[in-house]
Amino acid sequence: MPRLAIVVPTPAHSSLSGPLTYLSELALPAGTLVRVPLGRREVLGVVWEPGAAGAAPVHHGEEKAIAGVLEGLAPLTAGWRQLVTFSATYYQRSLGEVALAALPPQLRDLTPVQLGRRLNRKASAQAAPAAAGRPLALTAEQAAALDAIEAGAGTFLLFGATGSGKTEVYLQAVERLLARAPQAQALVMVPEINLTPQLHERFVARFGAAVVVAMHSGMTAAQRLKSWLAAHHGAARIVLGTRMAVFASMPALQLIVVDEEHDPSYKQQEGARYSARDLAIYRGRIEQARVVLGSATPSLESWHAADSGRYRRLAMPTRVGAGSLPAVRVVDMNLQPKQAIFAPPLLDAMRQRVARGEQSLVFLNRRGYAPVLACGDCGWKSECPHCSAFRVFHKIDRTLRCHHCGFTERVPRHCPACGNADIAPVGRGTERLEEHVADLLADVRRPGGEPVRVARIDADSVRLKGALERQLAQVHAGDVDVLVGTQMVTKGHDFRGITLVAAVQADSALFSSDFRAPERLFALLMQAAGRAGREAARADASEMWVQTWNPAHPLFGALRRHDYPAFAAQQLKEREQAGMPPFGFQALVRAEARTQEIAQAFLEAASAAARPLAGDHGVALYSAVPMSIQRVANVERAQMLVESASRGALQRFLAGWRPLLHATREKGLLRWAIDVDPLAI
Ligand code: ADP
Ligand code: ZN
Ligand code: ZN
Helix, strand or coil, X not given: CCEEEEECCCCXXXXXXXXXXXXXXXXXXXXXXXEEEECCEEEEEEEECCCCCCCCCCCCCCCCECCEECCCCCCCXXXXXXXXXXXXXXXXXXXXXXXXXXXXXXXXXXXXXXXXXXXXXXXXXXCCXXXXXXXXXXXXXXXXXXXXXXXXXXXXXXXECCCCCHHHHHHHHHHHHHHHCCCCEEEEECCCHHHHHHHHHHHHHHHCHHHEEEECCCCCHHHHHHHHHHHHHCCCXXXXXXXXXXXXXXXXXXXXXXXXXXXXXXXXXXXXXXXHHHHHHHHHHHHCCEEEEEECCCCHHHHXXXXXXXXXXXXXXXXXXXXXXXXXXXXXXXXXXXCCCCCHHHHHHHHHHHHHCCEEXXXXXXXXXXXXXXXXXXXXXXXXXXXXXXXXXXXXXXXXXXXXXXXXXXXXXXCCCCCCCCEEEECCCHHHHHHHHHHHCCCCECCCCCECCEEXXXXXXXXXXXHHHHHHHHHHCCCCCEXXXXXXXXXXXXXXXXXXXXXXXXXXXXXXXXXXXXXXXXXXXXXXXXXXXXCHHHHCCCEEEEEECCCXXXXXXXXXXXCHHHHHHXXXXXXXXXXXXXXXXXXXXXXXXXXXXXXXXXXXXXXXXXXXXXXXXXXXXXXXXXXXXXXXXXXXXXXXXXXXXXXXXXXXXXXXXXXXXXXXXXXXXXXEEEEECCCCC
């Protein structure tokens, strides 16, 4: 009987990271989906190329035969397998973990009979996509960008101002592709589930529902399987999804769009900690598909790649309809009345907006009523007993909730430490801000004489299914005068009536120890500004207000001028001097244990074992340190930074270090993981 190398879901922490050998009656081609015995279970597996992926096929004990083939499913392509192999190697995970996580869970869970039924349901012959909606007449900038994408190859950085019409470029790039290549497929990624429904709507309106499928974690297992099968069989010509969609099986993939490519949500934060943006670029290269990265505030990695000519930069600086970008007003809070939450001129500007029937968006990146509840007498604070963090006061249901471990209690009537009845909220979140705004504007009347309507959108307000859609619809319909929200509302939405955006507390990120904090803050503020003045007729009166205690910070100067290139140049210079990404390469090893000592001892022991290896590869290993939130759910967390000037050297070092990490024993250690190209340090 022929022997096959088969990738199976090996536990993430076993040292088995390559395929296992099985016997098979038939010589099945690589990519075939099979069921195989593993231990006492029967699991889903993928036939791999013999001897591929570095690790030789091993199997302890007697050789076993495969249990069955998933009939009716074409093999996964060589390109898909190469993507999985690369992801596992680059992010230091096992092949089986990455491969199986990239497949819809139902492929694994359904019986052969159930799966057969699903397959039969697959839509019969698909008609050519009927373009239902009409494409818009392009602006000159859009047309130039589209032509460059058509004529070129490789990766493009579509550097388009907010409201410059990037989505229309994506739509028409897809349209031209589908018209040109009868079988071709396109993958369009967005950073957050919230943004998929709107985009889905626009693509369905343009191309018809038959050829567009969604892929994100908010879908049921059955929906995911359906989308996956449609893409795998080629009936779906367009896949829209979040980061997981980068692994979609798309045999005729020719175009990949990564919208808002700078967004940190593209980085997976557990399991294989991959960057879907970076994998999209790799996938584009192996499939010879064009890759379009779109953003008004590109990541410094992508900006640098465009500077150095690796990506082709396409600029769309002008808003569609010639509406201008909002005027940015930086307010020096040192000069405002003490305790003012809103500077008087900002408040005044908001009142005028309400009176004129225009909308305002007030933005604060902290949900809940107040981040801390404290006793004025004894100094008690609402610490979480399980985490090194405060529990947030939520007034709506009178709870103290830990945003890290979820621990929730009713707000105590008296101070739990001294019995004082006078415990008070300190600081503010969106809930309190909403209340405050409603108070401050209580006497303002709308043009029709009605009182002001204030609403809030954040993770708490949208907990119920359909709530976000409902709340956004209210904003779009003009039923809200002032919208208070977290960063959830600053991204992507095409609000037409908003003419004022205010960031009330912009400073915390300026002094963060994370070197990426300024980049993130700048992107956030530019994105937020991008929600104002999208209706050209009112754009000239639109404003972005930023309240800060540090108005002289260069970040605000660049923001005032909407000058991302200047900001990027300044940041890149600092990064280059410090050898930080994109000029240097980093990985983190994180360890979790019952005590901080154990977590750190593990990292130090693994580091000691790696010292000769690090020397050979020119890699710097730093000391183990507690993570910024040191304890979560009673687990102590520590991390160790690894740096190198060469991506290749870092990769070779990590590959050599991984077995040493597996071999390092520390009593009481719970788990550890490698994070390559970490986004938060
Ligand atoms: P971005 O994603 O760059 O912020 P959008 O794609 O949301 O911008 O476009 C902003 C608005 O301009 C949308 O309402 C869109 O329908 C409209 N728009 C885009 N391109 C055109 C065009 N060529 N002609 C008219 N309107 C357009
Ligand atoms: Zn007290
Ligand atoms: Zn907690």
